[in-house]
Amino acid sequence: MIKLDSKIPGGKLSEKWMNHKFNMKVINPANKRKFDIIIVGSGLAGASAAATLGELGYKVKIFTFHDSTRRAHSIAAQGGINAAKNYQNDADSVYRLFYDTIKGGDFRGREANTWRLAEVSNNIIDQCVAQGVPFAREYGGTLANRSFGGAQVSRTFYARGETGQQLLLGAYSSMNRQVNLGNVEIFPRREFLDVVKVDGHARGIIARNLVTGELEKYASQAVVLATGGYMNVYFLSTNAMNSNATAAWRVHKKGAAFANPCYTQIHPTCLPVHGEDQSKLVLMSESLRNDGRIWVPKKAGDTRNPSEIPEEERDYYLERKYPAFGNLVPRDVASRNAKYVCDEGKGIGGGKAVYLDFSDAFNRIGKEGVKDKYGNLFDMYANITGVNPYEVPMQIYPAPHYAMGGLWVDYELMSTIPGMFVLGEANFSDHGANRLGASALMQGLSDGYFIIPYTMGNYLGTEKPEKVDVERSEFKEAQQNVEENINKILSINGKQTVDSIHKRLGHLLIDKVGMSRDEKGLKEVINQIRDLREEFWTDVKVVGDAKDINQTLERAGRVADFLELGELMAKDALNRNESCGAHFREEYQTEDGEALRNDEEYKYVAAWEYKKDGEWELYKEDLEFENVKLATRSYK
Amino acid sequence: MSEKNINLTLNIWRQESPEAKGYFEKFEKEISPDASILEVLDEINNRLEFEGKEPIAFESDCREGICGACGLVINGQPHGPLPKTATCQLHMRNFKDGDTLYIEPFRATAFKILKDLIVDRSGFDKIQVAGGFVSFNTGSAPDGNVILISKEMADQALDAAECIGCGACVAACKNSSAMLFVGAKVSQFALLPQGQPERYERVQAMVKVMDENLFGSCTNTYACEAECPKGISVLNIARMNRDYFMAKLKTGTNE
Amino acid sequence: MNRLNQFFNSSIGKKLVMAITGIFLILFLVFHLINNLMLFGGPEFFNENVARLDSIKPLIRVMEIILALIFIYHTYTGLKLWWENKKANPEKYAVNANKENSTIYSRTMTITGSLIFIFLVIHLYTIWVKYNFGMEGSEDYFEVIKIHFANPIWAAFYFIIMIFIGFHINHAFQSSFQSLGWSHKKYTPIVKKIGTVIAIILAVGFASIPVYFFYISFGGQG
Known part of the structure; x- marks a missing residue:
């Protein structure tokens, strides 16, 4: 029997987080160093949490199955990270970012969490700049922005097509500083295999040393899971080869509710599958949709070369069906429509692929202009497919990409197991039923840099700073x-x-x-x-x-x-x-x-409690919408 | 995309443990030119597993050329013959029917072989821990636009920061020097205003740990730059040399 | 002193030692070549100039000692680097693909350097010792060279070594700029070209002497 208490603070939406921060317990610096915290996963959420908790003085142990913490899959995020800075003076605001995210999630996310995410988004950019993350700049020296799928304002910060890499290396550097100072200890090549509960609270983990095969026991007063999403359940996905659900799942089986597992995002702009032996799918940043136009032949089973298909025989289906957003509709809409046209047999050569065509952009800003913006993505495409995208339109097809579902957490990011926190993609909290582009990086860093350092104190404030014995x-x-x-x-x-x-x-x-x-x-x-x-x-x-x-x-x-x-x-x-x-x-x-x-x-979060093999019990967390009107999402 | 399949002979390094003696195992294989070299290894492994034999241990993760986990030496070249390409992005269309490939792990004293094609690159992390950061605490950052950075500087810093930490520079170097890796990280911060306060302490600390971890010295053959999957420039090494020299002239710390 | 020691024992410090001592050695070679080319001025002209250098013997001695120290330090550090680098990279790949990623000049610095060292010992023993201690009152320095290179083995030996010196300097010149941190996207290609030109001038200049004397010893017109 679990109890879903979301702990969402009262008061005005815009003041909830501020008030909550004030109301939470704080631990004095001398006591902080008596608390051990285990973090599993070293991506954006895990590394940033390790850095920040280390700065506060906690003793942190961080675990990764990689040889180095820098290899976590956050590193592969290409496009960018959102923030409500309104640097472009295009009427952006915390409210707008909040609203876009709630609406993009089709009103299946928590208002309070989403607001908090939008609120701290600006701090994240400042934080990363201070770390030395080389974001793209304007000639005047200010930070550059671009617009991204699903948003009508230009609020995405980026570093070429390698934003995830740069942000992760930023978090990694801050964490390394804490390793240097002795506050954080890294355990690479360890796989989390189970959580250890003492009196119902998470108090340690069992990890397998992947080199020696030994099962090692580690104890702490709290455990933070930042182990990413579960999209490799589909075998072919854009996730890294080693991305998996094991940590989250084993914790789930130990009593943590799993929320909204069916919310899985299929990303529209990926390279098509080339054969049965393919090991994974490669994502092309959806920023490509800013300048590329998506089309299929109007005639089913058309096997002509794209250059031989005249304009009037092409179906720019997204522009046709959604004139206001066109090629920039949210990911799910773009993906589903690609599936439909391919199911109708209109896919390229009758198969599972659609064209992403830059001819118009070449005419407008020239090949050099396109190269400037997307050069590395074009190179990547040419390298993988052996086809030059400057000459022949790209072929794309949707691929499983991001899990909005995940372990259920309350406003403080704690799961239904006390002392077990879940951050980043591994939790379910901020994106509702669908995630907008450039907001995964934002969530990972928001959880790690700006939320867990506060909420961890609130939990540990109720616990005694006594060492847990691994011989128990x-x-x-x-x-x-x-x-x-x-x-x-x-x-x-x-x-x-x-x-x-x-x-x-x-x-x-x-x-x-x-x-x-x-x-x-x-x-x-x-x-x-x-x-x-x-x-x-x-x-x-x-x-x-x-x-x-x-x-x-x-x-x-x-x-x-x-x-x-x-x-x-x-x-x-x-x-x-x-x-x-x-x-x-x-x-x-x-x-x-x-x-x-x-x-x-169905205006609820579906949280499932594990009973036994093949048996779960459903708990519902009703979603309250006090600040936004539930509208039908329309991108027409 | 796909053309005719090709037949290759693959000689793949097998080594049970760090202490064990290694050897090349030979595989004859028909493969699709659209497959990546790691997918060829996947296939070989699948067959080995099916036959009840131990599969070849090798590392890979993102398979998009950015995580830096993969890294094989193919016919004497780290990440294979294609410039600016990580192993995972090396597709078989770059080879001809009948080619023979030798696939080995990165070799260097600093990179101990753990099993088959897996090596220990933890020396890189130790160097980063020594100084690859800007010291400031979360929450104290000023507005991002307070620090103005010219586009050129930001681009140059990113050119250096693109390093994926794969270790190909060490593997390519006849001296197993890690200077391209360290030079890139030192440069990223040396180029940016955020990195200035600790600029000279940083370079000394990182070089010290680099030397302690059994990497060789640079003799400017520039094999590292030629084999780097990200095309990191040896200008970064020059910058590190200069900063290190200046650091020794300027500072009195870090004895 | 500890700091200095630490610096010169670091990987970058050793590079710097190689660069700075190397630059001095190149400078020396330039002066040496100028002197050598005076051989083309005929016996009288050459002998007069050698005699003039002889008149400032104490200064020359001091410079010789400094030069020797520089050379020894260059050689010692070079060998030390070679030894340490060998330890850092003991195992070779099954296929040697070095030519795909680096130049032959850069890879053979230890070999060309060692050959130059052996050459120098011989060169000092045959020419320098003769000039300084074996002239027995004669001042015909020109004749010594003439006799020396009349021997085809000596001429060939010098000729070949001069090519290696060219190889060595071709890499060394631009490499020293890199080690000193004076690399630049725009100027480094120019530095590389200058290095090659200097290498060719030095190699051709020095090699022309044995060729010339060997030629005249077989009855060519001097």
Whole structure:
């Protein structure tokens, strides 16, 4: 039995965070160093949290499965980071950023969280500039901005197509400073495999040393999970090869509610799949949609070269259907429409790809102008596909990209397990049913730099600064369970490889819990996933042992968790009898084929409590909208 | 996109542990020219696993050329023959039918081989911990536009900051020197106003740890620049040299 | 002193030592070449000039000692770097792709440097010792050179070494600028060209002497 208390403070929306900061407990500096905090994950959220908590004087241990904390997948974010600076004098404001984010999330996010995110967005930019992040500049020396998918103002800060890298290296540098000062200790090549609870509170973790294979126990007074999203559940996604849901999932099984798992974002501008052996999908920054025009041939199954298709035989379907936003409609709308035209057989050569054409931009600003703005993306495209995008229009297709769903957290980013905080993509909190472009980086850094340092104090203020002993029975028990699980996987010795099962799960999910879902498909897929899970536990083959580097074993554990998560995603999608944001149910659409929300019945966060294998209990956190009017999202 | 498949002979380095003796294992393989070299390894591994044999251990993560996790030496060149390209972005269309490839880990005393193609690059992190940062506490930053930085300076700083920390510079260098890596980080901060207060302490601290971690000395062959997947310029090394010299002249600290 | 020591033992400090001592050695070679070219002025002209240098012997001695110290320090640091770098990179790749990413001049600095060192020892022993201690009252320095290079082995040896000196300097000149931190997107390509020109002038200039004397010893017109 869990209790969902969102702890959203009272008062005016714009004053909630300020008042809450004042009302929270503070710990005196001498006591802070008596508290140990474990952070799992070293991406934007984890690294920034480690830096800031270290600055405050807490003793921080940070864990990553990478060889270096700098490799976390935040590094691959290309486009940019939003902030309500209004440097462009184009009527931007905290309110507008808040409103865009709430609306972009199709009114399925928390007002208070989203406001706070917009509020601290400006501090993030200042923070990063001070760290020496080389953001793009105007000739006059001021920070440059560009507009980004779904926004009508120019509020995105960027560093070429490598914004994520620069922001992560900024957080990494601040964290390194704390390592230098002795406040933070880094544990690389460790995989989180379970949380240890003492008297119901999170008090430590079990991590596998990926080099020696040893299961190590670590204790602390609080645990912070910043382990990213679960989109690799689809096998092919834009996530990194090692991105996984294991940390979040194992915590979920220990009592943390999982919220809105069906809100998965499929990114519209990715490179199309080239074959069965493909290992991952590559994202092209959606900033490309600012100057590129998306089209398909009007005739189904047209196999002509794009240059041979005259203007009047092309269907610029986004511009046609959404004249106001055109190619800049939100991600879910762009993705779904690409799927539709391809399902109609109008995809390039009848396949699964659409054109992203820069001919107009070449005429307007010249090839040099385009190169200036998107040079590295064009190079990347040419490198991967072997086709020169300056000569032939790019081909794109949507790919799984970002999980809005995640572990349920309250306003203080604490899960339903006391002492277990969840930051960044791993939590569900700020993006509702859909995330706008350039706001993932914003959320990760907001959680790490500006929220957790306050809310952590509020929690630890109620705890005694006493060391937790790793020799306690709870640790031993958790370690034993993990070990048994590993041994079980190793002992199956069946016939199927881990990847082949993962691929099959991916196909099931992208087909039935992807860009569009329906009741029949969801019911089917739940059974199919259960069967596949059964197959995994009876027929998977994992070579080698657990005593040294064994990457297959690492993957096997992750796939085992994906096989459970996949089922919950389908269950959640089936429960939500409406279309909202990235969750599109075929049964619930308007006559024009737009998403049809059901605010009466589904204006809630669906938080699932794990009961036993294949069984969950649904809890609902009702969403209050006091400051925005629930409007039908329209990008016409 | 796809053309005819090609046949390759791959000799891949296998080494069970840091202490074990390594050897090349030979694989004959028909592959799609659209596959990346890491996808070829994936396929080989899938087959090995299916046959109950230990797959080849290698590192990779983002497969978009930015995380710096991957890094193989292909026919003597870190990240393979294509300039400014990380291993994960190296597609098989760059090879011809019948080619023979030798795939090895990065080799340097500072990069211990852990297993097969995986090496330990933690020396890089130690260098960064020594000084690769600007000292200030969260929350104390002034408005971003208070610090004006010319576009040219910002661009140059970003040119240096683009380093993905893969270690190809060390792997390419006949001396296993890490100076391109360190030079890039030193330069990023040396070029920006934010980095000025600690400019000379930083370069001394980072060079000291670099030297302690068994990296060799630079002899200006510039193999690092040629093999860098991000094309980081050796001008950054010159800047570091200059700053280091100036630091020793100017400061009295860091004995 | 500790600070200085620490600096010269750091990786960058050693580079700097190589650069600064190297530049002095190049300067010396320029003066040496000017003197050598006087051989083309005939025996009288050359002998007069050598005699003139002989008249300021104490100054020359001091300069010789400084030069020797510079040379020894350059060689010592170079060998030390070579040894340390070998330790940092003991294992080679199965395929040698060095030519794909660096020039032969830069990769062979230790080899060309070592050859130059061996040459110098021989050169000092055969010419310098002779000039300073073996003239037995004669002042025909020109004749010494003439006899020396009449031997085809000596002429060939000098000729080949001069090519290596060219190789060495071709890399060394621009490399010293880089080590000193004087690199620039715009000017470095020019520095590289100047380095190559200096290398060619020095190599051709020095090599012309054995070629010339070998030629006249076979009856060519001097």
